[in-house]
Amino acid sequence: MDYALIVLLQLVVTIANLALISAGLAVIFGMMRIINMAHGEFLMLGGYAALVSHQAGLNLWLAIFVAAPVTVGLIGAVLERLVIRRLYGRMIDTMLATWGVSLALVGVVTVIFGNRVSGISPPLGSVPIGGYAIGLYELLTTGVTALLFLGGWYVLRRTAVGLIARGAMQNRDMAAELGVDPAKVYATTFVTGAAISGLAGALIAPITGVAPSIGAVYIAKAFITVISGGTAILTGALSASALLGSVNTAFSFVMTPVLGEVALLAAAVLLLRVLPQGITGRFFRRSL
């Protein structure tokens, strides 16, 4: 019984982690059709922002929830202004440009911090469940991920900002006719996506540590999740995370961790073969 519970919790944590590392990418891809190859580096920068501000004396929670998203959001704003803005609607070009940005970011961070893993121990300790235990911090990240998705849903569905954003994405010219400045909406969206990635990177940092090259560990999984999810930002990322996370966890438990990773990739390939538009291309089509 305890074991079933702990396995279930692990499953939820794995799914939430996938959703968390994919969220920022999903926002940028889902709303702007921009494939942000620097997404892994945004996560990495979030980790460093939290780590550095915490080591400089900032409270850990402020470092994670304020310093990291603000820093990465600002970096996102600069990049949007200098690079992304010039390439709207040219998907291949944005891929190449953001790939270049990602290489540059890895280089700059390596020069500043050195190519080594730094980190802080996860706070909060653990909760015992029968004879087992699970880290409280891991459960907290799961909770934060849930709040993040709920918040996203609320903003998009229930607020004027969300309405304008959805409108500008659906029909740029019509929105412009109605007095919305699409450039502004796009910029805000990109910055929001970057800030969410920064928060995600900061949340993961105490569990895995940060290194300049750590983005590479996440980027493939984040891409697979977002592409498998399809066009709907929130439902897509969540449903793909749930599916791929379950496959990964199940195979890791029953077989080996190596096969867990393989199974995740194989499941994504199969899924895209059957549903080329991703999960939300067929199901939950009217969702966000």
Add this chain to the structure above:
Amino acid sequence: MTHLSRRTLLKTGAAGAALGFGPAYLRLASAAEPIQVAGIHDASGGIDIYGRPMINSLTLAVEEINAAGGVLGRPIALKNYDPQSNMQLYTQYATEAATKQKASVVFGGIISASREAMRPTLRRFRTPYFYNMLYEGGVCDRNVFCMGSTPAQTLQKFTPFVMKRFNAKTIYVLAADYNYGQITTKWIRKFASENGGEVAQADFFPLDVNDFGPTIRKIQAAKPDMIMSVLVGAAHNSFYRQWVAAGMKDKIPMASTTFGIGNEQVLTSPDEHNGIVVSYAYFDGLKTPENEAFLKKYTARFGEKADAVTEASAMTYHAVNLWAAAAAEAGSVDRDKVILALESGLSFTGPAGKTTIDPRTHHDTLDTYIAEVRDRAYHVLESFPQQPPADTAAVCDLAANPTETKQFVIDVKS
């Protein structure tokens, strides 16, 4: 003095006339063409944590030898290559070192795959090669000298020691999924069963995996008496962090044959590493005059914040000195003469104590230690002087088969 090349003679010009006339020759020859030496270690990428202290030791050893007048009166020109944790670059740089740089010797390689990438190349170009990282054993190649400790030298004593210390019968092994992890796990199985215990389960991980959640749950279900970690590289470091976060730190004790060889004791916090027991042929906490002198020089050269010296780093220092001593004894940097000199049972006493080249296996007879990590430092619990490379010796005899070139996968019967 007859084996100087034509080019050297031309370059030294008039010095040629002075050849053979004692001190005058030495003075003049120090202006002679430098001896080319190559270092090929990852200074960046996922396994750079192992490479950086090795590069430091290599640099220090070469600078010392040069300050003392070089080898055979010629200075050493060291060129460091950074393969960036990329196996393809290892092969490329090994070729470059052998052909373009014309190195007389190569020091390098970290994970076994990088050694195996360079070995055939260096053998083909007849460039002697020193591999200084601890590894799974079994390399049998007359062109290669393996300075690091092998499982017979560490695990044979280490496994029963930790089983007794932690009162453990069942061991759960976590290992990196390549030949070091796989073969070391076999040795742990063997030594565990010889001592009345068993490996309950072994999980293998690709080098870039950094999520250990499912495995930690599995360990919780399996309830082993102890964990043996053979995890490798920066990504795997997060295991120690996640282990503490899951509240497992004080519940199941841990031993490792890889923790610390990349200075993990500096990168993790005391909460994460206190009490982990490890075994190597060198610890920077060794209180020998040679080690204290070495550490003083190392700190003076690279600063207080330099990467702490590891076994691989200390063995790199030994390797350079052994090679220089062999060249001096042979009176040449010619491959065959240097190898013959090294096979004469040459030894060097340095920071890691006395290391002697075993002529039959080209491995080291060395001292090994068991230590506990506490507050970023190692406290030596037990020492085992002059351990022979028994595992490799069981399969490799270069005196009988000098043309052997392979890495034996030692048949480990558990």
